[in-house]
Amino acid sequence: MFILVNLKAYPCDPIDVATAARDVAEASGARIAISPQAADVARVAETGVETWAQHVSPNAHGSHTGSTLAEAVADNGAEGTLINHSENRLKLADVDGSVRAAERANLETIVCANNPAQVGAAAALGPDAVAVEPPELIGGDVSVSTADPGIVEDAVAAAEAVDPAVDVFCGAGVSTGDDVAAAGDLGASGILLASGVAKADDPRAALEDLVGGI
Numbered sequence: 200m201f202i203l204v205n206l207k208a209y210p211c212d213p214i215d216v217a218t219a220a221r222d223v224a225e226a227s228g229a230r231i232a233i234s235p236q237a238a239d240v241a242r243v244a245e246t247g248v249e250t251w252a253q254h255v256s257p258n259a260h261g262s263h264t265g266s267t268l269a270e271a272v273a274d275n276g277a278e279g280t281l282i283n284h285s286e287n288r289l290k291l292a293d294v295d296g297s298v299r300a301a302e303r304a305n306l307e308t309i310v311c312a313n314n315p316a317q318v319g320a321a322a323a324l325g326p327d328a329v330a331v332e333p334p335e336l337i338g339g340d341v342s343v344s345t346a347d348p349g350i351v352e353d354a355v356a357a358a359e360a361v362d363p364a365v366d367v368f369c370g371a372g373v374s375t376g377d378d379v380a381a382a383g384d385l386g387a388s389g390i391l392l393a394s395g396v397a398k399a400d401d402p403r404a405a406l407e408d409l410v411g412g413i
């Protein structure tokens with residue numbers, strides 16, 4: 200199980216969380232990555248933790264003010280990127296464009312989706328993985344693997360039907376090792392979470408608990 204921690208725009212210290220994630224990954228052997236704000240990608244990557252962007256634009260170099268280029272985050276140490284997060288939805292053509300831009304920059308990709316139907320559509324675009332997140336559970340206290348296990352199983356089936364090479368992650372409300380273990384039992388290959396670590400009083404302890412479920 201791959202644990203990807205999205206820091207969103209939470210007011211945590213990205214370096215503190217990144218350092219804890221690096222240490223917990225090294226001690227446990229678990230794969231843990233941190234996805235900070237674009238402005239923090241370089242200094243988070245400098246901690247040695249696996250670093251992901253929260254978004255990349257479909258654009259290449261050119262007259263695109265405000266874009267976050269895949270090439271730019273890759274040059275600053277990112278190894279992968281989220282695309283189409285529930286809080287940063289894109290048009291279908293732009294999801295496709297962002298996946299292609301990430302490929303050009305050799306970034307791993309996870310395309311987010313609200314439900315199994317969207318998972319199937321996202322899988323057809325050829326990302327490395329898709330992540331199913333019911334929007335109503337994001338930021339809550341109840342894990343998707345407990346509140347709606349069927350959506351995880353259906354997402355796994357939807358991706359498998361389109362492209363068995365595409366991994367399926369799940370997210371929303373995940374905060375404990377038990378939540379991670381339950382997601383794995385449902386067929387998920389990874390976890391996308393945020394508040395359970397970024398808003399924790401002790402992010403290091405939260406990460407240690409999470410990897411206990413792998």
Ligand SMILES: O=C[C@H](O)COP(=O)(O)O
Binds near residue numbers: 285339
């Ligand atoms: O990117 C992370 C997901 O939106 C889940 O967020 P959450 O763990 O705070 O529910």
